[in-house]
Amino acid sequence: MPGSTNPFSSLQEQVDDAGAYVSGIDEDVLKRLKHPERVLETNLTVEMDDGSLEVFKAFRSQFNGDRGPYKGGIRYHPGVTRDEVKALSGWMVYKCAVVDIPYGGGKGGIVIDPEEYSETELERITRSFASELRPLIGEDKDIPAPDVNTGQREMNWIKDSYEMLEGTTEPGVVTGKALDSGGSEGRVEATGRSTMLAAREAFSYLDRDISDATVAVQGYGNAGAITAQLLSEELDASIVAVSDSSGGIYNADGLDATAVKDFKHETGSVAGYEGATDELTNGELLTLDVDLLVPAALENAIDADIASDVQADVIAEAANGPITPDADDVLAERDVIVLPDILTNAGGVTVSYFEWVQNRQRFYWTEQRVNDELERIITESFDSIVSAYEEKDLPTFRVAAYVVALERVARAFEQAGSWP
Numbered sequence: 001m002p003g004s005t006n007p008f009s010s011l012q013e014q015v016d017d018a019g020a021y022v023s024g025i026d027e028d029v030l031k032r033l034k035h036p037e038r039v040l041e042t043n044l045t046v047e048m049d050d051g052s053l054e055v056f057k058a059f060r061s062q063f064n065g066d067r068g069p070y071k072g073g074i075r076y077h078p079g080v081t082r083d084e085v086k087a088l089s090g091w092m093v094y095k096c097a098v099v100d101i102p103y104g105g106g107k108g109g110i111v112i113d114p115e116e117y118s119e120t121e122l123e124r125i126t127r128s129f130a131s132e133l134r135p136l137i138g139e140d141k142d143i144p145a146p147d148v149n150t151g152q153r154e155m156n157w158i159k160d161s162y163e164m165l166e167g168t169t170e171p172g173v174v175t176g177k178a179l180d181s182g183g184s185e186g187r188v189e190a191t192g193r194s195t196m197l198a199a200r201e202a203f204s205y206l207d208r209d210i211s212d213a214t215v216a217v218q219g220y221g222n223a224g225a226i227t228a229q230l231l232s233e234e235l236d237a238s239i240v241a242v243s244d245s246s247g248g249i250y251n252a253d254g255l256d257a258t259a260v261k262d263f264k265h266e267t268g269s270v271a272g273y274e275g276a277t278d279e280l281t282n283g284e285l286l287t288l289d290v291d292l293l294v295p296a297a298l299e300n301a302i303d304a305d306i307a308s309d310v311q312a313d314v315i316a317e318a319a320n321g322p323i324t325p326d327a328d329d330v331l332a333e334r335d336v337i338v339l340p341d342i343l344t345n346a347g348g349v350t351v352s353y354f355e356w357v358q359n360r361q362r363f364y365w366t367e368q369r370v371n372d373e374l375e376r377i378i379t380e381s382f383d384s385i386v387s388a389y390e391e392k393d394l395p396t397f398r399v400a401a402y403v404v405a406l407e408r409v410a411r412a413f414e415q416a417g418s419w420p
């Protein structure tokens, strides 16, 4: 994980910050909502193409299941740690509660740089993880999905492994699958789509025209590239800078988001795209003078030092946990509006929910229906956060989002009653 802030401490701080504003919440309930229920830590021993064996550490954290089955992605990254996975699983709990879908939160990860392995090795690694996960997952238990460096291919492998081991057909055991394997229309675009919708709602709330906005996007994978495309194609915003792990590119007159995506697909990086006038570091991108900044890479991208140099008016967190709590304080002090991850990127899990519903009903929706339902959920969720922010006079949209979410999770816990 980049930066030195422990993301699990960040999550706990965010819950505490909001807990102070939830009237009547029991301290013991709050305590429970800051720790995962269980974490699987496992070592996957997998045969490489040359016949040697390698061992990979992997985790699955099931944070809270009071509102439904655990739900959340699986990340492949060399920086994955137990605490990172715990934090990501906690953010899933509050995200699912903010958009009011019937899930708890989970998250998984393998400590691996997938670039260093062949497709056949990645398949064996994924199937080995699926076999370790098998007793824990299921459409009513825990439902994995894509995250950093995973996508349809890995989800198809997990579904197939699970179904083979269980001797059943259960497409709803994972979401984010390819369409022909039980995936949903609109899932690939969903995280970018909710980021675009959250930004649109925020600009309208601020009485500003998003079609006049300049935008910088950090991270040009699933979340970042699609956010850039939709902001530009559907809202006419100007994408002036984008980056990936090898650096960034800039053009004051705007970059063609789709052409940059195609270029990255061909070459592996955004650097070198001929429509750019300048190259930038990630640090320079985050402090550009733009109207909207979209961190869409990893946690801790914006620390307190960077926050004091941020020039954007609005930050839409497409990534999970890109702003440290210290940076949040600096941004609030400077009146920079932060659209919190647990709302902004919730399109991914929301369309995963639609996929799961379609899998269970064996009845598939059109892309239009998916996008319409997603738009309704994101705009209603934005409105409920604004209502809490205004009515309770809360300090930030993040606190407001956690207040809405904590009230829902705490109610579910309390309504379940007590175990003798």
Ligand SMILES: NC(=O)C1=CN([C@@H]2O[C@H](COP(=O)(O)OP(=O)(O)OC[C@H]3O[C@@H](n4cnc5c(N)ncnc54)[C@H](OP(=O)(O)O)[C@@H]3O)[C@@H](O)[C@H]2O)C=CC1
Pocket: 002, 146, 147, 148, 149, 150, 191, 218, 219, 220, 221, 222, 223, 224, 243, 244, 245, 246, 268, 269, 282, 296, 297, 298, 299, 318, 319, 320, 321, 345, 346, 348, 349
């Ligand atoms: N996929 C989903 O459905 C959802 C994802 N998210 C969150 O969105 C974020 C991105 O995930 P996703 O888009 O799926 O992942 P991807 O793997 O598709 O893309 C990640 C992008 O981040 C870039 N990146 C990695 N490290 C850095 C860095 N240090 N500086 C700049 N860029 C960097 C990568 O660069 P490179 O290409 O060079 O490796 C890549 O472009 C994560 O926080 C994830 O948890 C949230 C909700 C749902």
Ligand SMILES: O=C(O)CCC(=O)C(=O)O
Pocket: 071, 072, 073, 074, 095, 143, 144, 145, 146, 147, 175, 176, 320, 345, 346, 348, 349, 350, 352
């Ligand atoms: O689609 C999902 O279930 C979860 C996506 C995810 O991991 C996230 O929202 O961070």
